[in-house]
Amino acid sequence: MNAFVADKALSSANPSADEDREVLLNVENVSLSFGGVKAITDISFDILKGEIRAIIGPNGAGKTSMLNVINGFYHPQEGTITWQGKVRNKIKPHEAVSQGIARTFQNVALFKGMSTLDNIMAGRSTRMKANIFFQMIWYGAAMREEIEHRKRVEDIIDFLEIQAIRRTPVGKLPYGLQKRVELARALAMEPELLLLDEPMAGMNLEEKEDMSRFIVDVNQEFGTTIALIEHDMGVVMDLSDRVVVLDYGKKIADGRPEEVQANQNVIDAYLGVAH
């Protein structure tokens, strides 16, 4: 883990790099409530193109709700979301996918009855075009398309080192691998912005190291912007370029990992305040 962490520290030690980056996603004054329960109150932050942006906070802080707002699963009552410079209207999750936003889930949400390969191929459904009659005949357009997408999927399988479980139904895989397949499925969507909801929850140290490596590789090799929710502070502080901290649905801090770490509000939120 240490080698790439040092690498990362070097790249983020260069502050001027951030300033020329364009804003990929801008969240402005977003509020979301379910009846009387306020999940998110007046939150604003931005995600720059190419960065790893962490969203942290204690349980119930509204982190997952925030991701759900970003990918169109929840619709905020107030506030605007600007995606690639354009103000985004109310969209459906599948529209978010075609705009380039993919995500993984806190509780693994794979298609349990399908093989690893099929799960990842399902991530490319929106890109496949051959109509139902070509699909019926198979030979010709449907097969060409299938093979073309299979090649892309195989690249991702190689990248995430899951060749051996290609044909295994995902329901039979151990938890760590399921998380990896889920990442593969999200990558198959070739997203601009990848939302990772606790990618390392419930993993052992070795699996966490692997996952961290993959996240950094995805970010650096594919140039994918990543927004990540994670509870492991070591991982968050090492991986992310910038961190936004939520507590009770409000933003309490935003900045570089070392700034956030030193912020008194953040320390209070995590450790509590003496009364």
Place this chain on the structure above:
Amino acid sequence: MIFRTAGQFKTSYEADQALFPIKQDFYLVLGVLLLAYVVFPLTASEFAFKALLVPVLIYSLAALGLNILTGYCGQLSLGTAAFMGVGAYATYKFMSIFPEMNIFVAIFLSGFFSAAVGVAFGLPSLRIKGFYLAIATLAAQFFLVWLFEKWAWLYNYNASGAIEVSTSSVFGITVTGPTALPIVQYYCVLIVVTLVTWFAINLTRGRYGRMWKATRDMDIAAELVGIKLITAKLTAFAVSSYIVGIAGGLLVFFWKGAAEPNLFDIPLSFQILFIAIIGGLGSILGNYLGAILIVALPVVLNLLPNALGIPIDSATLEHLNVMIVGALIIAFLILEPHGLARFYAIIREKLILWPFPY
């Protein structure tokens, strides 16, 4: 040893995604096709055609249709028989309006009618799931059978209220009606079933199959990977009802010869559902295994006591059949929810590794 896959290397994705990636599967299917196309026609009696072979094929086709909806897309339906009825009545109307029409064209066109009706009754699936959807499809079942009875235009204002198949021929061979030979009808059904099965296999292993299975396994995640649930569910309803409609057309025109509305009542729906469950939800092969079991069981039960010299009257046999089928369904739901097809898959896996345990 028989299923040894060692040495069968794939060097292209095309070969890897072929219909039969393992050679032995190909030979097995070839064997089954030979049996169906050559051996059975040469050996079967008229009784075997009428009571075993043709019903097995038609029931498995209907179960295949239902399986695409219930097994692949996870949408429970109890309206199968009614959709079969739509196919049958549409074929009947085609044949009475255009008597010169090729019967196969009529049947394949009627499929589109049942597909449209299926989509219409599938619309509630966008809002409701599981048992509630089953109740909604039950509405289709009762409404359509009522319609078959009341809408006299459908059965050409017959006094009997039934539809009767007239004689028609293709390339000079009589294929439907009382004078058609059972062997000819068997071949007709077999060709249609083979073709539709091939289409169904291609659909289920491609993009649509993945969309359906994703919807079945976790619909929220499916939506978040970019699958439109409305497309996935409605195409499943359309394809399923299309196949079921064809099966309905075949049922009346190549087997029963005549039909009253109550033929398409709910017992038939249940029978098709049982075939799909016993055979294996989410598999193509299962439909055939299930249909063979469900169709052959009463026939065997009828012949067995006589052969063994045990006198059982036919009413008791009828009850015995119902009891055994009921017990089988409960047993399968508890012991092997994936049905007979899963047994085959397990045996195949074991054979590939044999003589080693793993």
